[in-house]
Amino acid sequence: MPVQDLRAIAGKAGLAVLLLLAVVVLNFLLLHMAPGSPIEAMLGQMGGGSPEVIAELRADYGLDQPLPAQLGHYIVRLLQGDLGQSLLYHAPVSELILEHLGATMLLMLVALGLASVAGTLLGASAARRPDGLIGQALGVLSLAGFAAPVFWTGLMLMLLFAAILPIFPVSGMRDPRVTEGFWPVALDVAWHLVLPAVTLASVQLAAYARLARASMLQAVNADYIRTARAKGLSERRVIYSHALRNALLPVVTMLGVHAGQLLAGSVLVETVFAWPGLGRLGYDAILHRDYPLVLGLLLASAILVALANLASDIACRALDPRLRAGRSAP
Amino acid sequence: MTLMISAACASAESLVIGTTQVPSHFNAAIQSGIATMMPAAQIFASPLMFEEDWTPRPYLAESWETSEDGLTVTLHLRADARFHDGTPVTSSDVAFSIRTIRENHPFTTMLEPVRSVDTPDPLTAVINLARPHPALLLAMSPALMPILPEHIYGSGDIHTHPANLAPVGAGPFRFVEYKQGDYYRLERNPDFFLPGLPMAEELIFRIIPDPATLTLALERGEVDINPFVTNIRDLHRLQKARGIVISDLGYEAIGPLNWIAFNTRKPPFDDVRVRRAVGYAIDKRFILDRLMGGMSPDSTGPLAPGTPFTVTEVARYDFDPDKAKALLDAAGYPEGKDGIRFSVTMDYIPSLPEMARNLAEYMRSQLRAVGIDLRTRSSPDFPTWAQRIANYDFDLTQDNVYNWGDPVIGVHRTYLSNNIRKGVIWSNTQQYASAQVDDLLAHAAVESDPERRAALYAEFQKIVVQDAPILFVNEVPMFNAARDDIAGVPHSIWGGVSPFLTLHRTE
Numbered sequence: 001m002p003v004q005d006l007r008a009i010a011g012k013a014g015l016a017v018l019l020l021l022a023v024v025v026l027n028f029l030l031l032h033m034a035p036g037s038p039i040e041a042m043l044g045q046m047g048g049g050s051p052e053v054i055a056e057l058r059a060d061y062g063l064d065q066p067l068p069a070q071l072g073h074y075i076v077r078l079l080q081g082d083l084g085q086s087l088l089y090h091a092p093v094s095e096l097i098l099e100h101l102g103a104t105m106l107l108m109l110v111a112l113g114l115a116s117v118a119g120t121l122l123g124a125s126a127a128r129r130p131d132g133l134i135g136q137a138l139g140v141l142s143l144a145g146f147a148a149p150v151f152w153t154g155l156m157l158m159l160l161f162a163a164i165l166p167i168f169p170v171s172g173m174r175d176p177r178v179t180e181g182f183w184p185v186a187l188d189v190a191w192h193l194v195l196p197a198v199t200l201a202s203v204q205l206a207a208y209a210r211l212a213r214a215s216m217l218q219a220v221n222a223d224y225i226r227t228a229r230a231k232g233l234s235e236r237r238v239i240y241s242h243a244l245r246n247a248l249l250p251v252v253t254m255l256g257v258h259a260g261q262l263l264a265g266s267v268l269v270e271t272v273f274a275w276p277g278l279g280r281l282g283y284d285a286i287l288h289r290d291y292p293l294v295l296g297l298l299l300a301s302a303i304l305v306a307l308a309n310l311a312s313d314i315a316c317r318a319l320d321p322r323l324r325a326g327r328s329a330p
Numbered sequence: 331m332t333l334m335i336s337a338a339c340a341s342a343e344s345l346v347i348g349t350t351q352v353p354s355h356f357n358a359a360i361q362s363g364i365a366t367m368m369p370a371a372q373i374f375a376s377p378l379m380f381e382e383d384w385t386p387r388p389y390l391a392e393s394w395e396t397s398e399d400g401l402t403v404t405l406h407l408r409a410d411a412r413f414h415d416g417t418p419v420t421s422s423d424v425a426f427s428i429r430t431i432r433e434n435h436p437f438t439t440m441l442e443p444v445r446s447v448d449t450p451d452p453l454t455a456v457i458n459l460a461r462p463h464p465a466l467l468l469a470m471s472p473a474l475m476p477i478l479p480e481h482i483y484g485s486g487d488i489h490t491h492p493a494n495l496a497p498v499g500a501g502p503f504r505f506v507e508y509k510q511g512d513y514y515r516l517e518r519n520p521d522f523f524l525p526g527l528p529m530a531e532e533l534i535f536r537i538i539p540d541p542a543t544l545t546l547a548l549e550r551g552e553v554d555i556n557p558f559v560t561n562i563r564d565l566h567r568l569q570k571a572r573g574i575v576i577s578d579l580g581y582e583a584i585g586p587l588n589w590i591a592f593n594t595r596k597p598p599f600d601d602v603r604v605r606r607a608v609g610y611a612i613d614k615r616f617i618l619d620r621l622m623g624g625m626s627p628d629s630t631g632p633l634a635p636g637t638p639f640t641v642t643e644v645a646r647y648d649f650d651p652d653k654a655k656a657l658l659d660a661a662g663y664p665e666g667k668d669g670i671r672f673s674v675t676m677d678y679i680p681s682l683p684e685m686a687r688n689l690a691e692y693m694r695s696q697l698r699a700v701g702i703d704l705r706t707r708s709s710p711d712f713p714t715w716a717q718r719i720a721n722y723d724f725d726l727t728q729d730n731v732y733n734w735g736d737p738v739i740g741v742h743r744t745y746l747s748n749n750i751r752k753g754v755i756w757s758n759t760q761q762y763a764s765a766q767v768d769d770l771l772a773h774a775a776v777e778s779d780p781e782r783r784a785a786l787y788a789e790f791q792k793i794v795v796q797d798a799p800i801l802f803v804n805e806v807p808m809f810n811a812a813r814d815d816i817a818g819v820p821h822s823i824w825g826g827v828s829p830f831l832t833l834h835r836t837e
Contacts, residue, residue: 036713040720040755044712045354046362047732048743048756049436060489089510090355090495096510155542163546170546176513176534177344274538274547276512283539284352284511289713 005317012313016306023302024078027295028071034289037063038087041288061087061291074295083299084292088285093296096281101300103173104277107270108262110193111200112255118201119208120251124244126209127216128235138213142206150265154199154272161195168195171274196273200265204258211254215247222246249320256312260305343518343531345816345833348544348553352511352537355494357483358476359427360434362734364558367473367827369535372516374476374499375523377405377424378467379829380583381822384638386467390419390477390500390523400462400778407453411523413479414504421449426480428457430488440469440739462776464783465736468583472501473827474735502528502829511537529818529834548574548811554835555812555819557826560586562623562684568811576811578625580821585634585733585740586806588626588685590676590693591719592726594799595761598672599726603661605798608726609647610654611700612693618804621688626804631791632741634733635805638780639787644795654700665701673703677718677727680709685806686728716755730806731756735824737787742771745794762799 039057043049058064062073077084083093126135145153162170169175169192178188219225220243228238263279270279278297285293317323351365358370379389386394391405411419425447432441443463448456457466469475477500482493497505500523503516516533536553538544545564547553549571559565559576568574590608592599599605618628633640658664663671676693678686690706697704709715719727734740743749743756747763767790774786794800810819810826818832 034714035709036711036715036717038713040713040716043436043755044716045365046436047364047734048362048740049754050438050757051751051754052438053436054754088352088354090490091510099510158543158546162550166550169552170550171538171543171552172512172536175552176515176536177346272540272543274512274536274540274543276509280511280539287711287713288352 009310009314012310016310020299020302020306024075024295024299025071027298028074028291031289031291031294032067032070036289038289038291039063041290042087045288074292078299083296086285086290086293088288088290088293093292096293097278097296097300100276100278100281103275104263104266104270104279106189107193107196107200107266107275107277108259110197111204112258112262114197115201115204115258116208116251116255119205120212120244120248122205123209123212123214124216124239124247126213127220127243128239135213138209142210145202145206148202149268150199150203151268151272153202154196154269157195157199158272168192170195173276192275196269196275199273200262200269203265204262207258208251208254211250212244212247215250216243219243219247249316252312252315252319255315256309259308260301263301263304343529343835344534345530345532345554345835346534346536346552347830348536348538348547348556349558350537350539350541350544351558352539353508353514356497356505356508357478357488357491357494358473359431359478359483360488360494362436362474364827368557369505369514369516370476370497370499371472371501371824371827371829372503372533373497373501373505374472374478375411375419375501375829376472376475376477377407377470379472379822380468380824382580384468384583384823386470389472390424391470396778400464400776401459403457403459403466405455405457407455408523409453411500412521413482413500414498414519414521415479415482416521417479417481418452419477419479419500420452421447421455422452423477423480424455425449426484427475427477428455430478430483431475434488435474437474437734437739439742440465440474462778463738464778464780465738465775468735469739471583471735471824472829473824474739476501502831503533513537524831527831528829529832530830533830533833545811548813551813554816555810555833557810557820559809559811560685560806562625562807565625565807565809565811566623568809573814574811575814575816576809577819577821578807578809580810580823581808581825582634582636583733583735583823584808584825584827585637585735586730586808587629587632587634587733587802588689588728588730588804588806589629590689590726590801590803591729591760592799592801593722593724593760595722596725598661598663598674601661602798603657604663605801606647607654607657607661607700608697608702609798609801610650610657611702612647612696612801613649614647614803615649617689617692621684621692622804622807623684625807625809626685627807629802629805631795631802632745632800633737633787633791637733637737639737639784641788641791643788644792647798647801651700658700658702663701669701670703671701673705674725675705675707677707677709677715677724679715679728679730680711682730685730685804689728689803719759720753720755720757722752722759722761728803737771738775742775744800745790746771760799762797764793764797767793767797 086093126138158170161168173192174188228242267279267282270277271283282297353365356369358366375390377391378386392408393406396403428447443460445458445460482498502522504519506515506517508514513536518531541561548556568576592605627635630642631644676690678690694704732740745767747768749758750761751757770786770790777783812819815836817836818834820828822828
């Protein structure tokens with residue numbers, strides 16, 4: 001890769017680090033501005049308490065110190081790589097995040113793959129006949145997928161495919177009763193993955209389909225497609241290997257943008273399906289005002305999103321010669 | 331396919347218990363709440379236990395006696411009880427546990443009168459009290475008094491002790507693992523001191539945060555039993571589901587009440603006539619039959635239905651809008667030109683659809699009919715609501731408060747004037763002060779004679795209902811919902827926070 005390219009990427013990476021630091025400070029302040037504190041949450045869980053209990057908890061959690069001091073301590077510890085101790089789980093935040101990261105990545109990657117591949121193919125085939133059945137159905141589907149709240153979609157799928165037609169399990173990533181052997185466990189996880197992954201993919205699927213359809217429609221009217229057709233290539237070849245490749249660019253950009261949305265959606269999906277990932281962890285952490293855990297999770301998700309954006313940036317450069325150094329953009 | 335796999339691998343004695351509650355840890359000596367109490371009652375044993383009535387039964391203590399003056403309670407421990415690591419349970423473990431609970435447990439009134447615990451020999455513990463403390467018997471229940479091994483928990487800071495997450499007790503089940511926020515697993519304690527118990531080989535507690543999902547998981551057979559089902563809609567669904575049995579037996583000691591609380595220091599609810607008027611303006615029958623779907627028992631006073639001290643001969647606020655209007659007129663709030671007397675805001679606990687939000691919405695239309703403009707204010711989550719109420723930033727609110735066994739533990743706190751403590755949720759946030767009530771509760775707390783104690787509480791209930799700092803609406807329904815092949819569901823007075831000794835799958 002040429003030097004200018006590396007420099008551009010390094011610049012982006014540096015910006016990402018600064019952004020992360022800003023995210024930390026902003027999150028810290030926002031979280032402390034929210035009404036209620038870990039104390040109320042704790043008392044709610046305990047079913048009551050007394051001023052003495054509250055004073056002790058506040059001292060334990062360092063909440064008796066002024067806010068700037070708390071923020072200072074947090075940043076100093078953060079720079080040393082210490083995300084602190086979860087108030088809810090009494091365990092190190094970094095440990096909790098690492099433990100739950102795998103489940104979320106599995107769910108997210110499968111959902112992202114499902115949404116982008118299926119969505120793009122659907123969109124591409126719809127573009128061939130914009131007013132055909134697939135095209136029409138796609139319009140309705142994408143509208144519904146976009147409009148329906150993801151937890152509602154999840155509950156509906158659950159009712160349909162777990163309650164009425166008892167095909168899939170409703171909750172968790174695995175049945176804790178299944179403990180023996182690699183394949184039974186893997187199969188069990190895959191079986192549990194279907195409904196949450198489809199739910200999470202449903203929103204994005206529609207978006208990818210629409211996007212692919214729009215950019216395909218643009219591409220099929222371009223000169224090089226006319227040339228390809230004039231060369232006598234089959235329609236299938238024209239669409240899938242010539243037009244689609246060019247239409248992919250916005251899709252790849254979208255992948256980076258969607259990583260954040262998917263992570264946000266996973267909070268709801270993981271809660272509905274009791275999927276033991278970061279989203280679940282975050283839901284409980286917010287309800288319990290577990291400041292260190294919420295901050296750690298927000299930081300982790302900011303890093304994930306930044307990485308995803310960086311990756312899609314690099315991928316775009318690889319796909320589109322115009323973005324590479326030494327060439328001026330059109 | 332999964333079904334086949336599960337069936338092949340699952341042992342018949344492995345039972346899955348569904349819960350929405352996330353435990354912070356498993357040490358119930360320093361933490362209250364169902365999330366911790368439910369597993370702790372399995373892992374730890376306690377001096378006494380309770381079954382379907384309020385009579386204490388031997389558990390770690392074979393026998394016990396209270397001195398004539400009520401100032402000492404002597405426990406005689408059984409000799410064959412051992413902790414999961416094989417160490418015998420001795421009186422010094424009991425003394426250590428009582429000290430730890432007294433110093434750290436959130437329910438501070440529970441062991442407050444305990445001065446010291448003497449251990450004349452390894453099987454005798456003598457609890458010395460500053461004053462008679464009849465609440466002590468219920469305070470020695472599995473949910474409230476886990477006996478910790480001193481040799482494990484005795485060193486280091488109890489709040490951050492590693493054994494809180496890897497608990498060792500003398501209870502019917504041993505701790506195996508906890509996947510935070512996902513599930514925890516307990517296995518049968520083969521050396522448990524009660525012969526032939528527990529009946530289940532393994533308990534897996536699955537944490538499923540969404541109650542609707544939890545309900546479906548039970549219907550699907552992913553979960554065998556859900557204790558603590560309180561959601562009306564879920565109950566209706568489970569009632570009709572095939573292969574599921576629901577039961578509301580037990581749970582009396584938890585005594586969860588749903589009520590409407592007033593800020594009695596702030597106009598207009600500083601006037602008892604206005605508070606009573608609200609009582610007459612709402613149709614409780616409608617609330618119980620329609621909003622709660624007939625699943626929820628009526629609650630008429632500060633003690634939950636089914637406790638030994640509960641009386642129902644108290645003032646009633648039967649639906650009577652004219653009476654409500656007359657009271658409001660008398661209190662100096664005449665109807666304005668638009669028919670409105672005054673405006674107030676009602677808060678409610680989020681996440682309880684029927685018991686909270688629907689109740690508030692219903693009250694809005696009901697109170698409008700007598701000239702009160704009621705606005706509802708929602709809170710995004712529990713801490714937000716709790717902070718508003720604990721800091722007296724409210725006019726009236728729906729609230730859920732639990733009795734927790736003896737009135738001294740969970741009832742007094744709501745009414746004692748010396749418990750008006752800003753910033754503490756579920757203290758006397760109504761800021762209700764009555765010298766007579768203070769006096770009655772002070773005497774009832776130390777009255778050893780059950781009949782005289784009952785008379786004091788009867789008087790207390792009458793006054794509180796009359797003064798109406800709170801309008802009592804219903805008892806929160808607490809059901810066990812289980813697959814029909816599950817027997818021995820916990821229906822002692824402590825319900826889901828009692829040891830699951832006989833829970834098992836039938837052939």
